[in-house]
Structures are given as structure tokens and as C-alpha cells.
Amino acid sequence: MDTKLDNLFFENIRLLLRKAQDTLLKQVNSVMVYTYFELGKQIVEQEQKGKSYADYGTFILSELSERLTIEFGKGYSKRNLELIRKFYIIFKNAKSPISQNLSWTHYIHLMRIEDEDERAYYQKEAEQNTWSVRTLERQINSAVYHRLMISKNANNQDRSVETNVTNPLETLKDPYILEFLNLKEQSNYSETQLEQAIIDRLEHFLLELGKGFTFVGRQVRFTFDEEHFRVDLVFYNRLLRCFVLIDLKIGKLKHQDLGQMQMYVNYYDRFVKTEDELPTIGIILCKDKKDAMVEITLPKDNKQIFASKYLLYLPKVEELKKIIEE
Structure with missing residues (x-):
């Protein structure tokens, strides 16, 4: 037996x-x-x-x-x-009533937020996305609310931060906080190493990107006019119904980088996306950028190509505002 x-x-x-x-x-x-x-x-x-x-x-x-x-x-x-x-x-x-989906520890963290709109944002996001206490704490510490507010103000959007994503600008952050990659701010690392660190911690990166993102692939190749090109990271946002292409730059952003991303986005719009999908979004994640150069390179009515800084540490809100102002 x-x-x-x-x-x-x-x-x-x-x-x-x-x-x-x-x-x-x-x-x-x-x-x-x-x-x-x-x-x-x-x-x-x-x-x-x-x-x-x-x-x-x-x-x-x-x-x-x-x-x-x-x-x-x-x-x-x-x-x-x-x-x-x-x-x-x-x-x-409160704007949002108490929820049985959030624990007492969740509410202890929420009560530390003085601004009512900010508190309501984190409360609703935590409930809708079933955030753990640790995730809620990280989102608060990385100032997600303030980054979205600042980015929307920079793009002349309505000052409210909605939790139902319908506009690509509502998902964009500047900067993105990538402290979970455990890369030293002053250390020497290559774009390949940065990409690998993101892949190794993809779940964290998806959370930082925001709602609705799914991973499609890395170094995704396409051929045009007998030349081969590779997009560092390709995502799809099921809420926006569009592809999101990400190019990684560890140095200073150049106008050639914006031109390259424009070509990537154009290719996806013309040969990859279907008729019922919305235009492709391109994001260049870089360590250093000048807004004036971005504005003069891209069309005035640009709604597809964006450049955002990334930080490898958690800044304080005051420091974050200073970074944006600079």
C-alpha cells in the first residue's frame, strides 16, 4: 500500500x-x-x-x-x-466613505495626510487596486499624487487627479521614482543594466507606471526600409487602449532621441495598432532633460511623445517640487 x-x-x-x-x-x-x-x-x-x-x-x-x-x-x-x-x-x-477592503493600518497611514483631496486619492486607489499596506506606504512616500498633479499642471490639464484613466496625460509622471531598482544614484551603469533591473522588478515598475499597464516585450524589433530597430520596452495600456513605448537614456536627453521616438511611434501607429485602438504613446525615460529643448523639438500640439526624468531615490515633496521647477 x-x-x-x-x-x-x-x-x-x-x-x-x-x-x-x-x-x-x-x-x-x-x-x-x-x-x-x-x-x-x-x-x-x-x-x-x-x-x-x-x-x-x-x-x-x-x-x-x-x-x-x-x-x-x-x-x-x-x-x-x-x-x-x-x-x-x-x-x-470624507469624500470616500470608509471601506471594508482597507485595514486599520491602511487608515493609520491615510490619517497622516493632511490634504483632503490627496487623502481621498490614496484611499480610493488603495481600495480599487487592493494595495497592501506596504504598497500604500510606498505610493505615499514616492509622492504619486503630487507628481501627477505637477505633471498635469505642466501640461495645462485640470488640477483634479482622477482615478478613472481616460486620458494619457492622466497616467504620466515626471519624474518617475525607481528606488526599487536598487541602483546607486552616482554609480556607473549602462542602459542595458537599467533595462535588466526594470525587467527583474517588473511588478514594481508596472505599479510605478500606473493603472492598466501590461508588459509586451523588451528590445522589440521591427524592420523598416531594410533597417532593423529595437524599442527598449513595449507596454499596452488596456484602459487607454494603446501601446506605450519606453526608451531608456542614462545620459542627457538629445533632440535625436526625441526624433527616434517619434519614428517608433509613427511605425506603431501605421503598422501595429488596429483601427479601434488609440494613438501610440512614447515615453523617453532619461536621467537629465531640458524642457525647453523638448518643447522646441516636438510639435506644439504634441500628445504622443513625452520625456520624463527618473530618480533612483525617494525625494521629499519639497525636493520634488524643486526638481520640477528646475
């Missing part, structure tokens, strides 16, 4: 239990979030009853913390109760 456990049988059992654990965890998170919201509401309402007393709110939180800790254990310190109260105050009239 063969007593060896069937691997497929074990895998099915393992997946069943993992699914149950994930479901229970989501339910626990959901219950915790809504419970904290109601707790925050009751704390605020109780404080308002004694608003004529200067220290009434502090007294309530201190006393409540002591009594809850005795009965329920850790997790109800005065600091945590202050966070729970803040949670209710911030989200009771």
Missing part, C-alpha cells in the same frame, strides 16, 4: 485553508474598522456633552483607556484612543 501523501491533494487542502484564513482576516479587519469608527463617534459625542470643561476630553480618554485595558488588554492606550477619535473626525464627512 502506497502511503505517500498525494501532492495535489495536499495542495488543494492548503489552498482551502489559506483561503479561509484570508477570508477571516478580511472579516476581522472589516469589523475592527467599523467598530473603531463607531467607538470614535461615541467618544466625540461624549466629549461634546462636557465641552464646557477644559480637561473633559483628556479625562474621558485617560479613564476609558484604563478601564478598557483592564477588561480587554492591550490596544486601548490613550494614544490609540486618540487615533480612533481622529479616525471618526476625519472620515465622518
Whole structure:
């Protein structure tokens, strides 16, 4: 008799239990979030009853913390109760209601954002794209909201940052933050090494690109007039319904680079895309660029060719604005 456990049988059992654990965890998170919201509401309402007393709110939180800790254990310190109260105050009239898809830890990160529009953006993106806490933290730290705002302002677009992508300009960032590549800012690396680092961390790069991107290929070759050409990276955006070509430049951007990308885009528009697809987008990712040179090289009504800087570290928002202004 063969007593060896069937691997497929074990895998099915393992997946069943993992699914149950994930479901229970989501339910626990959901219950915790809504419970904290109601707790925050009751704390605020109780404080308002004694608003004529200067220290009434502090007294309530201190006393409540002591009594809850005795009965329920850790997790109800005065600091945590202050966070729970803040949670209710911030989200009771928020643009986006609280969601069962986000954990309490998600909301702790969101509460650190003072600007209401910025907070609403990250909240909706985290919910719609099922971001982990770590991903949300990275997106906030890399100032995705501010980069989109700055890029839209630079392109004279509406100042709002929508989460439903319908316009290519809504997906563009300048700069792109590629700190996950783990390449040193001052080190010597080739364009091939940069490309390989992106391929090795493709999931991270897709997240940085934005919504709807799927990877098509690297060094994608096409032949025109008996000459062979290669596009560094080719993507397709299913929301925009268009190809997105990316060329990598580790040095200063030259007008020849823009001309080359224009040729790539023209080829894809004429020979690759179908009639129901939108015009191809070309992005040159470079370490250094001058906006004046880009503007004078490209047509005034250009909506297809873009040059964006990339950074290999996480800048602060103030530094980011300075980089854009320069």
C-alpha cells in the first residue's frame, strides 16, 4: 500500500485553508474598522456633552483607556484612543466613505495626510487596486499624487487627479521614482543594466507606471526600409487602449532621441495598432532633460511623445517640487 501523501491533494487542502484564513482576516479587519469608527463617534459625542470643561476630553480618554485595558488588554492606550477619535473626525464627512477592503493600518497611514483631496486619492486607489499596506506606504512616500498633479499642471490639464484613466496625460509622471531598482544614484551603469533591473522588478515598475499597464516585450524589433530597430520596452495600456513605448537614456536627453521616438511611434501607429485602438504613446525615460529643448523639438500640439526624468531615490515633496521647477 502506497502511503505517500498525494501532492495535489495536499495542495488543494492548503489552498482551502489559506483561503479561509484570508477570508477571516478580511472579516476581522472589516469589523475592527467599523467598530473603531463607531467607538470614535461615541467618544466625540461624549466629549461634546462636557465641552464646557477644559480637561473633559483628556479625562474621558485617560479613564476609558484604563478601564478598557483592564477588561480587554492591550490596544486601548490613550494614544490609540486618540487615533480612533481622529479616525471618526476625519472620515465622518470624507469624500470616500470608509471601506471594508482597507485595514486599520491602511487608515493609520491615510490619517497622516493632511490634504483632503490627496487623502481621498490614496484611499480610493488603495481600495480599487487592493494595495497592501506596504504598497500604500510606498505610493505615499514616492509622492504619486503630487507628481501627477505637477505633471498635469505642466501640461495645462485640470488640477483634479482622477482615478478613472481616460486620458494619457492622466497616467504620466515626471519624474518617475525607481528606488526599487536598487541602483546607486552616482554609480556607473549602462542602459542595458537599467533595462535588466526594470525587467527583474517588473511588478514594481508596472505599479510605478500606473493603472492598466501590461508588459509586451523588451528590445522589440521591427524592420523598416531594410533597417532593423529595437524599442527598449513595449507596454499596452488596456484602459487607454494603446501601446506605450519606453526608451531608456542614462545620459542627457538629445533632440535625436526625441526624433527616434517619434519614428517608433509613427511605425506603431501605421503598422501595429488596429483601427479601434488609440494613438501610440512614447515615453523617453532619461536621467537629465531640458524642457525647453523638448518643447522646441516636438510639435506644439504634441500628445504622443513625452520625456520624463527618473530618480533612483525617494525625494521629499519639497525636493520634488524643486526638481520640477528646475
